[in-house]
Amino acid sequence: MYDFLNNFHKRMEKLSYSFLIDYKVSTSTMFKNIFNSFEFINLVYSLMCFVLDKSLKDEECTLDNMTVFLEELITKYYNPSLSEEEVYNLVHYIVYKILRNDGKPFIFTTIDYTSGEEKIFDYHLLQQKNSKLDSNKSTFSLTQEGYRLILGALEVDERTQIDVNQMILELSLKKKNFSQGLMAVENLNNLITAQINIINNFIYRTRENIFSIEQSAFEENFLKNIDVLNEQNKKFDELKGIIIIEEERLSKSEGEISKDNYDSLKQLGRIKELLIAISYKAGDLISRHFLFKEEYKKALEEASYYYSNKRINIKEDLLKPIEKDASILGNLFKLFNPLFKTNIKKRFNVNFMFNEQKLYSKEEEEEDVLIDTILDEDRELLEKQKNREEYKGIISSLLAYLAGHRNTDLIAVMDFYKDISIEEYMKLVPSIRKLSEVFIELLRIGNIDVVAMIKQQDDAYENEEIEFDLRKLLVEEILENYQMVGIGRLSFNKCSDGRKITIKEKAEKPPEEFMTIETLNCPNIIMEME
Amino acid sequence: MYTLEAIRKAMRLYNYLLQQGELTAQEDNELFQSFSDMEIREIIEAFQEESKVSIKKYDDTIYFIPNVDNEFLGFKRYELKREIFPRGDTKNIDLFLAMYILIQLTCEFYSGKGTNVKIRDLIQLGELDEKITERLELFAKSEDKSVDDETSLAITDIAKYWFTLVNEDDSEDYRTRRWYISQVMTFLKKENLINIQDETVIIPTVKFNRLASNYFLNYERLEDINRVFNEKYMEESSDA
Numbered sequence: 001m002y003d004f005l006n007n008f009h010k011r012m013e014k015l016s017y018s019f020l021i022d023y024k025v026s027t028s029t030m031f032k033n034i035f036n037s038f039e040f041i042n043l044v045y046s047l048m049c050f051v052l053d054k055s056l057k058d059e060e061c062t063l064d065n066m067t068v069f070l071e072e073l074i075t076k077y078y079n080p081s082l083s084e085e086e087v088y089n090l091v092h093y094i095v096y097k098i099l100r101n102d103g104k105p106f107i108f109t110t111i112d113y114t115s116g117e118e119k120i121f122d123y124h125l126l127q128q129k130n131s132k133l134d135s136n137k138s139t140f141s142l143t144q145e146g147y148r149l150i151l152g153a154l155e156v157d158e159r160t161q162i163d164v165n166q167m168i169l170e171l172s173l174k175k176k177n178f179s180q181g182l183m184a185v186e187n188l189n190n191l192i193t194a195q196i197n198i199i200n201n202f203i204y205r206t207r208e209n210i211f212s213i214e215q216s217a218f219e220e221n222f223l224k225n226i227d228v229l230n231e232q233n234k235k236f237d238e239l240k241g242i243i244i245i246e247e248e249r250l251s252k253s254e255g256e257i258s259k260d261n262y263d264s265l266k267q268l269g270r271i272k273e274l275l276i277a278i279s280y281k282a283g284d285l286i287s288r289h290f291l292f293k294e295e296y297k298k299a300l301e302e303a304s305y306y307y308s309n310k311r312i313n314i315k316e317d318l319l320k321p322i323e324k325d326a327s328i329l330g331n332l333f334k335l336f337n338p339l340f341k342t343n344i345k346k347r348f349n350v351n352f353m354f355n356e357q358k359l360y361s362k363e364e365e366e367e368d369v370l371i372d373t374i375l376d377e378d379r380e381l382l383e384k385q386k387n388r389e390e391y392k393g394i395i396s397s398l399l400a401y402l403a404g405h406r407n408t409d410l411i412a413v414m415d416f417y418k419d420i421s422i423e424e425y426m427k428l429v430p431s432i433r434k435l436s437e438v439f440i441e442l443l444r445i446g447n448i449d450v451v452a453m454i455k456q457q458d459d460a461y462e463n464e465e466i467e468f469d470l471r472k473l474l475v476e477e478i479l480e481n482y483q484m485v486g487i488g489r490l491s492f493n494k495c496s497d498g499r500k501i502t503i504k505e506k507a508e509k510p511p512e513e514f515m516t517i518e519t520l521n522c523p524n525i526i527m528e529m530e
Numbered sequence: 531m532y533t534l535e536a537i538r539k540a541m542r543l544y545n546y547l548l549q550q551g552e553l554t555a556q557e558d559n560e561l562f563q564s565f566s567d568m569e570i571r572e573i574i575e576a577f578q579e580e581s582k583v584s585i586k587k588y589d590d591t592i593y594f595i596p597n598v599d600n601e602f603l604g605f606k607r608y609e610l611k612r613e614i615f616p617r618g619d620t621k622n623i624d625l626f627l628a629m630y631i632l633i634q635l636t637c638e639f640y641s642g643k644g645t646n647v648k649i650r651d652l653i654q655l656g657e658l659d660e661k662i663t664e665r666l667e668l669f670a671k672s673e674d675k676s677v678d679d680e681t682s683l684a685i686t687d688i689a690k691y692w693f694t695l696v697n698e699d700d701s702e703d704y705r706t707r708r709w710y711i712s713q714v715m716t717f718l719k720k721e722n723l724i725n726i727q728d729e730t731v732i733i734p735t736v737k738f739n740r741l742a743s744n745y746f747l748n749y750e751r752l753e754d755i756n757r758v759f760n761e762k763y764m765e766e767s768s769d770a
Contacts, residue, residue, distance in 0.1 A: 102652070103653060319637055328758075339742075341721055
């Protein structure tokens, strides 16, 4: 209809960025008594510039960083004096309520006059990630739209701006106006860094959810941006060539280097440095983009296999039925269960006990060294002594019952000791760990030839370090109490009838609230004495 | 027939997922790629059916998702109660309220239509509190119990309970509205479904985003939903 309305919607998209921010600021009621609306909008954009700076430097930008910045700014240029906490709240408000729009995308509707179609734009201005230093805090950076708003450029212009700055750089190098060249290269660095950040952001979003990006947007943004970078990089190499020639020319001048030449050399050095940094960043991205292109293609193919676009309407199909009959809430967890981590019950692993014991005593030793060696040695000895006593107690209780009954099983033993007294029970079960150790060892050996064992023990080298020496304990106990009984053979075997027995630890004092009571579940064990 | 090698690889992948819950290419590329192998995937599919789980690849991650009726891997009611309210001494109404908070939170994030299920990417604790209060206000005033069944619980009961709770911003105080919200959020954070940023801001994790939009709200789950809704609420015997 009117030529001047061509691409109107594109202009409006760009204008909408600031419109939506301004609208949010003008309709909000917070901080109105402290700042007037001009001051407030200035503060909002100052904060945006701060985020831009941090984004370009690829530095973190947390609420704390912003608070420090804004506090300084307010003290210096705005009248009210605010406490640090107040400034933090202000920053929190500006970031979350205004720039992040409570997490909802900004939506703007306009018309493409050429086609007559309604155009809807939705976007975020700030991107939020977890801070690397403290994952409970967030760091913010600009999105593509954020960059456009602050750098004030449309996509076409970005390209043009890069070209213009590059031309300025080239011309200033030729005209030997190095300070102007330095300015141009700094602009270039910002523009290219923004470009790289946009591409990285794009990759990040695509990886997170492939459908958040339309395929046309992929071609349009990603591939085109890469092309721009590629082209620029070639150009930068040429420029680097010019700089080297200039540097050589300046440093070859006879005699002492004049102050002007010295400044020029310094500026040239800085230009070179920035150019190298830019090419390095861009080169890295270009080489990575091939991999990503493949990844994207593959992900798209696989996506069709998994995704279905047909979805439940959460409000109609879930929330409303629940509000009709709230007793559904009692079962609702079943629907959420698939989202939770799998919840597997742990079982007691008998094999683990040996490891655990070693580890435990080793740790103890290591810790003790630091405190008081002599005292600890004593304590260690006492500890070992106590442990030996406890093992001995188990063996003697067991043999005492066995000597009286000859053929019996674990269930009978436990029943017997359970009813006598707590002292007797604790002699047999000082701890589940120790009791298990004894039985594991007995089961491992299975049949014990008592006579041979006593003979072997005579020949054995005694090692004081070992706390639990089954053979030694058995021999001592038998020689001490059962020499007259004449025990020839002992045997311990797992019973195969599948019956299980549960053994619990007991304590003299009633268990405290948080104390856990160890329990052992094991198959019955047949015991024989001949 | 499948080769032993393929079965071994499938088992390795299954085991990894059982332990870790998810797998990305960065963590173990070889294992991750093995999922794209047709033979291994077929074996995995049999494992899934037999063990009542779903193994799905969404974007760059493979997820291990127990089915709704998988009582071995999923929480039982009393277990969940203990997870959300570790201090103990909880009544049924506590769990009901927790579930209501959870579904409201999910609604806030994922009530979009079509491809854009996710309608926002953060919510402040205060706003969530307001939204729940706003919603329950609709029911608090009405005496109409549309559910006649004596044993059934009506939303008005939940609403009334909510309005007996102290409305206090500090979540440290026991049994305030904010305390209930904070108990649920702490649990969700532990489950890696949300993050709590800058102390007050709830942000769903990538996992929550993917599972909610691709799995939780998948149209095929309607059957599950109706089944769970029709099950009569029964006290579990171990529910103490």
